[in-house]
Amino acid sequence: MRAHEAGALHGDLGNRGPAWLRTPQDVNALVPQLWPRTVTRTGAGSLQVGGVSVADLAAEYGTPAYFLDEEDLRGRCRDFAAAFAGADVYYAGKSFLCKAVVRVVEEEGLFLDVCSGGELAVALAAGFPPERIGFHGNNKSRSELRRALEAGVGRIVVDSFDEIARLTELARAAGKRPGVLVRVTVGVEAHTHEFIATAHEDQKFGFSLAGGAAFEACAQILDEGVLDLHGLHSHIGSQIFDTSGFEVAARRIVQLQAQIRDARGVELPELDLGGGFGIAYTTQDDPSTPADLAKRINKIVESECELASLRVPRLSIEPGRAVIGPAVFTLYEVGTVKDVDGIRTYVSVDGGMSDNIRTALYDASYSATLANRRSDAEPILARVVGKHCESGDIVVKDEFLPADVHPGDLVAVPGTGAYCRSMASNYNHVPRPPVVAVRDGAARVIVRRETEDDLLALDVG
Numbered sequence: 001m002r003a004h005e006a007g008a009l010h011g012d013l014g015n016r017g018p019a020w021l022r023t024p025q026d027v028n029a030l031v032p033q034l035w036p037r038t039v040t041r042t043g044a045g046s047l048q049v050g051g052v053s054v055a056d057l058a059a060e061y062g063t064p065a066y067f068l069d070e071e072d073l074r075g076r077c078r079d080f081a082a083a084f085a086g087a088d089v090y091y092a093g094k095s096f097l098c099k100a101v102v103r104v105v106e107e108e109g110l111f112l113d114v115c116s117g118g119e120l121a122v123a124l125a126a127g128f129p130p131e132r133i134g135f136h137g138n139n140k141s142r143s144e145l146r147r148a149l150e151a152g153v154g155r156i157v158v159d160s161f162d163e164i165a166r167l168t169e170l171a172r173a174a175g176k177r178p179g180v181l182v183r184v185t186v187g188v189e190a191h192t193h194e195f196i197a198t199a200h201e202d203q204k205f206g207f208s209l210a211g212g213a214a215f216e217a218c219a220q221i222l223d224e225g226v227l228d229l230h231g232l233h234s235h236i237g238s239q240i241f242d243t244s245g246f247e248v249a250a251r252r253i254v255q256l257q258a259q260i261r262d263a264r265g266v267e268l269p270e271l272d273l274g275g276g277f278g279i280a281y282t283t284q285d286d287p288s289t290p291a292d293l294a295k296r297i298n299k300i301v302e303s304e305c306e307l308a309s310l311r312v313p314r315l316s317i318e319p320g321r322a323v324i325g326p327a328v329f330t331l332y333e334v335g336t337v338k339d340v341d342g343i344r345t346y347v348s349v350d351g352g353m354s355d356n357i358r359t360a361l362y363d364a365s366y367s368a369t370l371a372n373r374r375s376d377a378e379p380i381l382a383r384v385v386g387k388h389c390e391s392g393d394i395v396v397k398d399e400f401l402p403a404d405v406h407p408g409d410l411v412a413v414p415g416t417g418a419y420c421r422s423m424a425s426n427y428n429h430v431p432r433p434p435v436v437a438v439r440d441g442a443a444r445v446i447v448r449r450e451t452e453d454d455l456l457a458l459d460v461g
């Protein structure tokens with residue numbers, strides 16, 4: 001049931017099993033946990049999303065392109081909001097941010113995390129209420145902090161003593177009293193189901209709990225009295241399937257909360273446990289529902305607070321991937337098909353590592369399906385690769401596709417909403433793909449395709 005951000009071996013097919021166990025029916029089937037909610041395969045065999053066929057979408061918007069199932073995105077926002085009623089759900093904008101998504105997040109009642117001046121600018125340009133914005137980052141500049149103060153951002157998550165000094169000075173000069181959380185490094189790093197309690201918390205984010213810096217940061221803020229300390233924050237990692245990491249984090253952070261009460265007589269009213277909830281990229285992944293997560297996380301926090309005789313603080317969480325990731329798929333057109341020594345078939349598509357760096361960067365696993373038609377051909381072991389000048393330019397390491405896959409076919413890769421467009425590059429001067437939202441039989445471009453003119457416009461030499 002586990003996803004591996006790292007560690008899957010080339011040729012390790014997990015439970016995909018050998019090709020002879022696969023039937024054409026399997027290869028045409030859509031595994032529901034991998035696909036946006038309105039995606040189906042029509043009688044004619046083409047995928048459709050929001051009632052629009054991908055062949056029509058490709059003809060209208062070109063490939064490669066990201067297609068956002070707006071119903072799916074709204075549904076995931078609602079599921080988190082309902083499951084965590086009584087808590088504040090921040091959508092982690094770094095996973096993917098544009099004005100249309102900011103508006104959806106706003107309309108569905110979520111809060112919004114940003115972690116740079118650029119992300120803040122997108123949020124404000126879309127009219128997001130600043131008091132519902134949280135501002136993260138381990139090296140926020142003076143100008144970023146000044147803009148956050150001017151805009152009235154609700155929570156600034158302070159990450160270093162330098163930042164406390166910088167923000168205190170700016171807030172004093174502006175006559176403001178910003179709400180802050182202190183980011184705590186709790187010594188738990190969770191990736192997939194593993195969590196490792198590191199003694200020395202060797203990473204760039206936050207104030208060390210074990211070393212006493214986190215307590216010291218809170219004490220300094222309380223002593224100065226310029227910043228309004230609302231609580232503690234912890235974010236333990238990404239693509240997490242096992243809540244035991246949150247359990248250890250919550251226990252340690254609640255103990256710090258108790259230490260602050262004992263030393264200063266202050267019960268901090270808020271507690272932010274971050275994001276990192278895993279999603280399904282392949283059939284091997286079995287993520288928890290927001291309702292399951294909420295039940296377990298609330299129970300952990302309540303029991304730890306009871307042990308420490310603390311009032312239960314107002315909880316926040318910050319899902320990014322789990323909100324936007326499954327709502328999007330990338331559509332590519334096949335350009336070449338190459339059988340390499342009978343080992344596997346390389347299916348080259350018209351995008352690659354510039355629109356999805358996660359396979360190269362994290363050894364991430366993805367799935368793919370033939371999207372423009374159904375095929376009764378035998379399944380073959382395929383690797384979906386891009387068009388970049390790099391042999392590591394792999395989109396999907398291993399997938400069974402029908403043996404008759406050919407140039408001109410469309411291939412769809414699900415689960416590409418998070419950390420794909422937001423991490424996209426112009427490597428090889430390949431313009432970045434558009435994002436197209438589809439809903440109720442209608443499609444609209446929400447981020448337009450980059451053009452060669454866009455690229456040349458920056459090249460002023």
Ligand SMILES: *Cc1c(COP(=O)(O)O)cnc(C)c1O
Nearest residue numbers: 092235238275276318319320321
């Ligand atoms: C990246 C990040 C998140 C979101 O992580 P996901 O894996 O997308 O849920 C939330 N909070 C903080 C502080 C982050 O850095």
